Amino acid sequence: MAAPTTTERPATPSTQDLAPARKGRVGASLLTVLAWIVGIGFFFPILWMVLTAFKQEADAYTTPPKLFFTPTLDQFRAVFDAGIGPYLLNSLFATVVSTILVLVLATPAAFAVSLRPVKKVQDVLFFFISTKMLPVVAAIVPIYVVVNDIGMLDNIWTLIVLYTAMNLPIAVWMMRSFFQEVPKELLEAASMDGASTARSLREVVLPVISPGMAATALICVIFAWNEFFFAVNLTAARAATVPVFLVGFITSEGLYFAKLCAAATLAALPVVIAGWIAQNKLVQGLSFGAVK
Amino acid sequence: MAEVEFDQASRIYTAGAKPAVNRLDLEIADGEFVVLVGPSGSGKSTALRMLAGLEEIDGGQIRIGGRNMVGVPSRDRDIAMVFQNYALYPNKTVGENMAFPLKMRGVPKEERATKVKAAAEILGLSEYLDRKPRALSGGQRQRVAMGRAIVREPQVFLMDEPLSNLDAKMRVSTRTEIAAMQRRLGVTTVYVTHDQVEAMTMGDRVALLKDGELQQFATPAELYDKPANAFVAGFIGSPAMNLFTLPVSEEGVRMGSSELALPRSLRSRITEAGLSTVQLGIRPEQWTVGSNGDGAGVKAQVDVVEELGSDAFLYAHLDDGEQTPVVVRTGGRSGARRGDQIALTPTSEDLHLFDPSTGERV
Ligand SMILES: Nc1ncnc2c1ncn2[C@@H]1O[C@H](COP(=O)(O)OP(=O)(O)OP(=O)(O)O)[C@@H](O)[C@H]1O
Ligand SMILES: [Mg+2]
Numbered sequence: 001m002a003a004p005t006t007t008e009r010p011a012t013p014s015t016q017d018l019a020p021a022r023k024g025r026v027g028a029s030l031l032t033v034l035a036w037i038v039g040i041g042f043f044f045p046i047l048w049m050v051l052t053a054f055k056q057e058a059d060a061y062t063t064p065p066k067l068f069f070t071p072t073l074d075q076f077r078a079v080f081d082a083g084i085g086p087y088l089l090n091s092l093f094a095t096v097v098s099t100i101l102v103l104v105l106a107t108p109a110a111f112a113v114s115l116r117p118v119k120k121v122q123d124v125l126f127f128f129i130s131t132k133m134l135p136v137v138a139a140i141v142p143i144y145v146v147v148n149d150i151g152m153l154d155n156i157w158t159l160i161v162l163y164t165a166m167n168l169p170i171a172v173w174m175m176r177s178f179f180q181e182v183p184k185e186l187l188e189a190a191s192m193d194g195a196s197t198a199r200s201l202r203e204v205v206l207p208v209i210s211p212g213m214a215a216t217a218l219i220c221v222i223f224a225w226n227e228f229f230f231a232v233n234l235t236a237a238r239a240a241t242v243p244v245f246l247v248g249f250i251t252s253e254g255l256y257f258a259k260l261c262a263a264a265t266l267a268a269l270p271v272v273i274a275g276w277i278a279q280n281k282l283v284q285g286l287s288f289g290a291v292k
Numbered sequence: 293m294a295e296v297e298f299d300q301a302s303r304i305y306t307a308g309a310k311p312a313v314n315r316l317d318l319e320i321a322d323g324e325f326v327v328l329v330g331p332s333g334s335g336k337s338t339a340l341r342m343l344a345g346l347e348e349i350d351g352g353q354i355r356i357g358g359r360n361m362v363g364v365p366s367r368d369r370d371i372a373m374v375f376q377n378y379a380l381y382p383n384k385t386v387g388e389n390m391a392f393p394l395k396m397r398g399v400p401k402e403e404r405a406t407k408v409k410a411a412a413e414i415l416g417l418s419e420y421l422d423r424k425p426r427a428l429s430g431g432q433r434q435r436v437a438m439g440r441a442i443v444r445e446p447q448v449f450l451m452d453e454p455l456s457n458l459d460a461k462m463r464v465s466t467r468t469e470i471a472a473m474q475r476r477l478g479v480t481t482v483y484v485t486h487d488q489v490e491a492m493t494m495g496d497r498v499a500l501l502k503d504g505e506l507q508q509f510a511t512p513a514e515l516y517d518k519p520a521n522a523f524v525a526g527f528i529g530s531p532a533m534n535l536f537t538l539p540v541s542e543e544g545v546r547m548g549s550s551e552l553a554l555p556r557s558l559r560s561r562i563t564e565a566g567l568s569t570v571q572l573g574i575r576p577e578q579w580t581v582g583s584n585g586d587g588a589g590v591k592a593q594v595d596v597v598e599e600l601g602s603d604a605f606l607y608a609h610l611d612d613g614e615q616t617p618v619v620v621r622t623g624g625r626s627g628a629r630r631g632d633q634i635a636l637t638p639t640s641e642d643l644h645l646f647d648p649s650t651g652e653r654v
Pocket of ligand 2: 336337338
């Protein structure tokens with residue numbers, strides 16, 4: 001940055017010219033340091049959780065904390081013995097099915113509020129997002145009553161319906177912003193070429209916004225996987241999910257910290273994997289190549 | 293292949309506002325190359341998009357091959373369009389892009405491949421068939437867009453400023469290629485541009501629009517020689533025609549202190565129309581330049597000389613007290629310089645006369 005300025009005006013590289021550049025450089029390194037601090041601040045608890053998961057319960061409670069210890073898989077074994085398996089399956093099922101449902105429903109909805117705008121788009125969009133304005137706590141009692149009345153308590157499909165409803169507004173908004181990036185000439189070209197609306201959506205638009213869909217799917221997966229409130233209130237033995245299982249580890253007697261960390265590590269793993277898979281799509285970015 | 297008719301076709305974007313295209317009448321013959329030209333916002337794209345089925349037809353009809361297109365969706369009109377930004381499908385290869393319209397129409401795979409190969413051959417794209425559009429140059433993308441339009445052998449080609457993203461040199465060569473290809477394929481073509489040179493060089497006929505209204509629909513030569521009104525006269529030709537509003541006199545018109553004699557044919561047209569002032573149009577090449585001393589002609593002073601090699605353009609102003617600007621074409625190496633005093637005489641006969649109140653040709 002500074003080099004071209006000085007070569008352009010070699011005669012008088014006055015201090016006024018250099019001062020902002022130096023200030024900029026100092027500012028940049030401060031920002032870098034800050035970014036590292038924030039980054040480590042975020043990462044450290046996770047690192048600590050993973051480390052603790054490999055400790056014996058006794059090691060997990062020492063002050064000052066032990067950095068060097070003999071790693072063990074005992075806690076993971078204990079977690080599996082406690083029966084995390086069915087909970088993992090429930091979480092997986094609820095997450096995958098609800099995410100698929102959300103994408104299937106949100107894609108045409110987002111299409112209708114972006115590329116092929118219906119009437120009163122603003123009102124429709126506000127309606128979608130307004131459903132997220134009521135705190136879940138306020139809705140849980142009526143939901144509980146309804147679910148109870150139709151005999152769907154402790155049923156995984158109840159969670160699937162709720163997770164779909166919970167993620168749908170966000171997904172529509174996200175997908176809409178990706179759709180809006182698509183040049184409308186692409187759709188027009190497709191319709192000239194003889195494609196029906198459904199066909200041009202499938203063959204032309206969706207491949208273009210697939211990174212956006214990946215991002216949307218990832219968000220839905222994370223929200224559904226981590227959801228606790230509905231799960232704890234509406235499920236019991238059969239349909240409970242991993243977050244409910246985690247809480248079960250917090251007991252009043254005995255040491256549970258390392259075991260909890262091991263369970264939490266296991267619970268976090270699928271999300272990390274999903275993120276890693278989605279990342280391949282995400283980094284491609286929305287590629288319009290020839291049209292933009 | 294088919295003829296295309298605009299019959300009083302209108303497009304009104306917002307109720308109450310002026311129509312973007314107002315009662316457009318065009319009859320385009322089968323196999324004809326028609327260019328829609330006009331200044332920005334004149335409704336060229338709108339007219340084309342109405343024909344394409346991408347814009348509603350709010351009034352009148354548009355017919356393709358005699359069939360009314362009102363309410364017919366784009367995909368059932370059997371037309372192909374080349375967009376300004378090409379609108380290639382970014383996730384498909386060049387070959388897939390070109391095959392897409394065939395695929396949508398259920399053409400079997402082998403036939404698709406043969407047709408795409410043939411089109412790619414013509415367009416010099418054979419070696420790029422497996423590339424994605426983003427790995428092509430602007431000119432190559434333009435060709436792919438052309439290819440996607442021609443493989444299907446549609447009834448009508450539509451093109452909206454397909455050359456405007458190319459550099460000047462490419463634009464000239466591609467212009468010729470498109471015109472040649474259209475003549476060879478013989479497909480009715482409607483081509484939109486704001487560049488009057490493109491319009492004049494490519495079109496069999498040119499439709500000039502302004503504010504959604506058709507000004508004139510004629511061959512390039514007719515547009516140049518017999519502009520229907522002062523707007524057409526000023527729009528076609530580069531540099532533009534000189535237009536002067538002048539009082540009518542005994543022998544012709546008064547231009548500043550001097551009198552400009554007009555031939556009898558023109559004078560009788562003025563009297564017939566009963567005009568006391570008239571708008572006189574003189575093209576830059578319709579002047580003879582004399583030196584200031586010999587008395588004849590209108591006196592002017594040269595401001596700028598543009599030497600183009602074969603020609604030179606003199607940008608001057610008249611000594612009429614109002615410094616009216618005037619453009620004159622002379623042969624190359626005119627020797628004229630800035631500040632020269634010159635005398636201008638129109639080479640009479642086919643000058644252009646317009647009614648100053650309506651702008652219509654007299
Ligand atoms: N979607 C729209 N909604 C409202 N008005 C529009 C719309 N599209 C175009 N117009 C108006 O219609 C008129 C004609 O526009 P059009 O795009 O056809 O012009 P054009 O001749 O193609 O101009 P350009 O050379 O700049 O492309 C303009 O006044 C424009 O503002
Ligand atoms: Mg346009």
